[in-house]
Amino acid sequence: MISRAFDEVGRGDLEALIANSVSERRDLEFKRDLPGETSDAIKEFLADVTSLANAQGGDLIFGIEEKGGVATALVGLTVASQDETLQRLENTLRDSIDPKLIGVKMEWIPLDEPIGAIIIRVPASLAAPHRVRYKKSGLFFGRNSRGKYEMDAQELRVAFTQSEQLPEKIRQLHADAVEAAGGRDMPFALNAEPAAVVSIIPLALFREARDLAITRENVQMPVDVSRGVDWLDTLEGVLMHTAVNEEGRVCSYALTHRDGRVDVAWTIGGALEIRGHEHQLVWPKRFEEGLLDAAGSAVARLRQHGLQGPWVVLVTVIGVLGYQLMISNDSSSKPAWRDRASMGALVVDQVDKATLQPLLKAFWLLFGQRRP
Template sequence: MALLHIPLNQIEEQHILELVATRAPETNIIEYKRETYGNSLRDDLEFLADVSSLANTSGGDLIIGIAATQGIPEAPVPFTGDFDGEINRLESRARAGLQPRISLESRAVPVQGGHILVLRVARSYNPPHRIIRENSNRFWARSTAGKYEPNVDQLRELFTLAPRIADQTREFRTNRLIRIASGDAPVTLMHKDVLVLHVVPFSAFDRDAPLPMAELERDYTSFHPIGSRQSQGLKINFDGFLAMSNGDRAANVERAYVQLFRGGIVEAVDGLYVRASGQPLIPVVEVERSITANAMRLMRDLSGIGVAAPYAVLASLLTVERGRFNFAHPGDGAWYDRMGSYTDRPQYAFGEVIFDSAPAGIQACAERMRPLLNQLAQSGGMAGSVSFRDDGTFMTGR
């Protein structure tokens, strides 16, 4: 038994007591400490070794305030001091003592007699993390037997993790674009010219946690298609879960869909062109707004079902007919004066953008996405995105 399946902000006293009652042993994802770490250099190095070993392997929880013998919990020993101050102290030490930084969240769980401190360390997809306190320069990993210092071969494996994920992500996108372009999407698309948005959690290629299918099947608002307020049709399929835009199931065509794959990857596809006077147009400003808003929404939806960051966001255009980029803002009466270049290829696959967490708001999301949006604008002949004001504010149109 462990606590990783429970969102950190939902852990309560009963969960802590269950660990003790069931004698849940320490594993590679959970470690108990009777007392918090002291202020000596030795204490500091032990703390950094504990949290970095979790980050460098599977992630996990460091639980302070439980007495254990040989890894078996025996009784709560609640922390009675300033828990906010203690959490801030430990988080500050982790930030200053490790390189690169790790993702660390904390919660003080109220229990009889005080608090149990739970430090949740996310599995890192940018390993290995080393201790830099006092020039220690040591690496730690973790197994079911506890933390250990990896050998050369194990370190090499840690160093190659991030490039391997990048290659897998790009390969996945390439294969999906080929299938969509050839008509092998999970639905029959109304338009052949489409925007394809992929949100790829770094955990997707080794994730073994099942999707909450029953919950998704009842929820028409999460993972809904681009351009819709909610899904008009939901379907569990071989690849995972499918949300569709057309309420008329007899019509058998879809303007847009979202396919949530079993590993947690999201594929959102939307009909692309707006046609004016018969001219196929790519409305760049609207596409930029769509990419930004829907990437943020889908990252939040993933977080809501327990598929954690980091996320890679990838946007692509499939352009079957020779179209033209247009840079007019919605409602601009002089739309024709903002024409850009014609499309010169059937596919535009823009560079990926990495998010360490789901963005807090549209401005933060757009700022991070700006290199991708610039690349989209440059494809149409502009030097950069026209959706940002001179002060850097992203124009949402609201």
């Protein structure tokens, strides 16, 4: 897969594949020509796409000539109608894959008029394994470094089991991150104040073992490092954190795991004296800006290591029982009536304020308020 957000892929990225003699791999395949309309050609196209979805996802690029699996020339495609060509491919995928494949993106990339190339980005799928359902074909395809292959009975049993277990595995990773914020298996704990814990996990995490070459220079930073930051190598990865106080606590940390995921935790409230009275308050700006910064920068960091979405973003708020949401200088919400609450889990291709809106809205509802 090209290590760039799909909407940003352009001609220069395709030319770089040729210049660098990039080889096909488990998440990248080149095709000189578009699939034809014969049964064999359509089955081949469907096999290519489902094999990517059943593995870790990847890019299928039409208009690149390869020799021995190595990209050698950007020959491009000439079509009568770009829109009709893309529509034909989309219809084929929609009508001939079971279960339906969600989240596939395809784009025409202009080259020298009138030619262009087509890139199809196939996400790793929560509903895998997918089978080709076309003219009595019902085959399942997997993928390895040599390309696609037909899955056997044992591989199918494993794939179906993993698909069923995937949501629970992801939830457990986040649950472990929440416990870590309290100090479990950690060299410190967060300050004893309301806090947020976010986990950013690529959907394909469990489909390929990874051991990222991470250092303190290329990992996630904590939220709000204005007071300085320290770091520690751990069994799991690299732990960046703010200063440890006399009680052995910090106000923020970020753990970049070598298997390709990130956990970030930071405090979002505390006691504040207003007109001679102490109030226990949570600051929405600290939560929202912290979440946007943590999730967005984590995805950027992981992409630098070659990982791509879809991304699972999970958020839990802890320690908020009895705290009020500070809405303005003159008003606050009623106290929260639970100490710990999950804001939910999102599966997104892009991480930004728009895609994270459900988490932001859930945070306000925790205090009985609708987000303005």
